[in-house]
Amino acid sequence: QSALTQPASVSGSPGQSITISCTGTSSDVGDSYYVSWYQHHPGKAPKLMIYDVTKRPSGVSDHFSGSKSGNTASLTISGLQAEDEADYYCCSYTSINTYVFGTGTKVTVL
Amino acid sequence: QVQLEQSGAEVKQPGASVKVSCKASGYTFTRYHMHWVRQAPGQGLEWMGVITPSGDSTRYAPKFQDRIIMTRDASTSTLYMELNSLTSEDTALYYCAKDSGSFSGDYWGQGTLVTVSS
Numbered sequence: 136q137s138a139l140t141q142p143a144s145v146s147g148s149p150g151q152s153i154t155i156s157c158t159g160t161s162s163d164v165g166d167s168y169y170v171s172w173y174q175h176h177p178g179k180a181p182k183l184m185i186y187d188v189t190k191r192p193s194g195v196s197d198h199f200s201g202s203k204s205g206n207t208a209s210l211t212i213s214g215l216q217a218e219d220e221a222d223y224y225c226c227s228y229t230s231i232n233t234y235v236f237g238t239g240t241k242v243t244v245l
Numbered sequence: 246q247v248q249l250e251q252s253g254a255e256v257k258q259p260g261a262s263v264k265v266s267c268k269a270s271g272y273t274f275t276r277y278h279m280h281w282v283r284q285a286p287g288q289g290l291e292w293m294g295v296i297t298p299s300g301d302s303t304r305y306a307p308k309f310q311d312r313i314i315m316t317r318d319a320s321t322s323t324l325y326m327e328l329n330s331l332t333s334e335d336t337a338l339y340y341c342a343k344d345s346g347s348f349s350g351d352y353w354g355q356g357t358l359v360t361v362s363s
Binding site: 136173178179180181182190226228232233234237 | 280282284289290291292295304305306307308338340342345347348349350351353354355356
């Protein structure tokens with residue numbers, strides 16, 4: 136069960152849009168309605184940003200959005216803000232009824 | 246409000262076992278699956294396992310299958326995770342998380358640091 140592949144880092148200026156990819160296989164992302172995204176500041180509790188590929192929990196800003204195509208899921212942050220600087224992880228339910236996280240992406244606001 | 250309060254930091258010797266607890270409040274404990282996730286120093290998040298609301302079934306990540314036990318106590322709304330045969334690679338921050346009802350963790354504990362060292 137290998138970790139899903141994410142870019143190690145993504146950066147952007149305030150107000151720009153960035154997209155983080157999350158590539159898996161037909162046994163996880165490609166076969167799952169259940170892809171979620173988490174914002175994580177190391178040492179603190181992760182925060183759920185997106186679930187069920189595209190849904191936002193209440194309280195999460197609408198400048199976060201999720202999508203999926205084939206074996207790749209994506210998180211888009213529109214109108215990047217300084218407080219969006221954090222690590223982001225995708226997570227997928229798998230065909231063997233387990234979960235697998237992505238490798239993580241460090242988002243830097245320039 | 247939903248709170249998950251985890252037990253304190255642990256230091257263990259290689260080969261030992263550790264049992265971490267996670268006390269839930271603010272919601273009906275017996276209605277939701279619960280997960281354990283860990284993060285080793287400098288590494289990413291790693292899913293370890295999930296337990297059903299009643300505690301009658303668990304599902305573990307293959308790499309932990311033979312040395313992890315997850316249990317829960319409805320009378321005290323507490324979740325437990327026991328990891329056996331510890332090595333230095335098990336040094337990590339361990340988190341419990343409440344499942345949202347849609348295969349994702351919507352509330353998380355503050356983390357418990359487990360250090361494995363001789």
